[in-house]
Amino acid sequence: MKDKELVEKALAGSQDAFAALVEKYRIKMFNLAFSLTRNREVADDLAQDIFIKAWLALPKFKFQSQFSTWLYRIAVNASKDLLRKESKLRKVSLEDSPPLTLMQEDTTNEFDAVQEDEKRRKLVHRALESMPEKYRAILILRDIQGMPYGEIGSILDISPGTVDSRLHRARKMLRKRVLQLSARLGGDYAVS
């Protein structure tokens, strides 16, 4: 059954139809939430929160965009709210990052390719966490989730030209921060 039919049934009060929509999108929402939070439990709570907000806002859905785009918009806004609340409690920056244990143990050749990969992943995510919300969101949507430009523009409510320029700045910023972090921690990220 298509999204539109499911949404219409859900609007008529069918929880089964909404359950089908949840089943279809729960992994995507969870992955988006995990990309932003890097914590399984928090991501799960956030994914639940996204669907509760969608359920409550469903009467306002006017079928002017695809349901998936609308749901992603709710997800991005809910994630931003959560990150804002978190940032009030804990300001993430390159300066106060806890040391990466895997990076510090890199004095011997005991680590194989998988560990190297994991090490790089941690470094990149540490740098990603320190970035401003708007750059972080666009990198997650484009480079992690692999969304097309048009959909990203609809979700973030920006033009394709702005998607292009923001993505360009975000990638440059990420590289710069990864190199800074790598230099500070004594690692060598540059060439694998």
Added chain:
Amino acid sequence: MRCHKAEKIILRTWDHPLSDSERQALSQHLQRCAACRTMRNEYHNLQQTLRSEEFPAPQPYFWERLQPKLQQRPRFSIGAMWKRWSLRAIPAALGVILVVLLAAALAFSPQPEELSQSGILLRNQNPFEESPLLSEEDLENPNMVLIFSALDERNSLRRYFP
């Protein structure tokens, strides 16, 4: 091609197909610029890392945990409402009060009553009240003295002597 332009094209390769001329120009630049080759490798590594992101499985019984929450209607809480709107409500209320006070001040301020000549006469008021009279001090003003003395002189000249 400059390094700045090369970086722009490298970043575009993941989103748009490059034209033949762009690909050739980039290739030539990379052959002679070691810094840009390093930069391209770094961007490539970043892309690989981001695109090969591994996600854990969500917690089980997602819908079973979600369903009871959907049935709960959002509870109305005065505290939460106040928290949400207080920051906007206070300046808005102050603005409204200010506008009301200004309107009241304009509406009730005493306006000078303008009467016609007949109205003034009916009310038995002096019609020349507003026209300024020469005071004693003005008469003592040297200029005034000169003016009046000149008038006197003219009058004397015009006087008729039979």
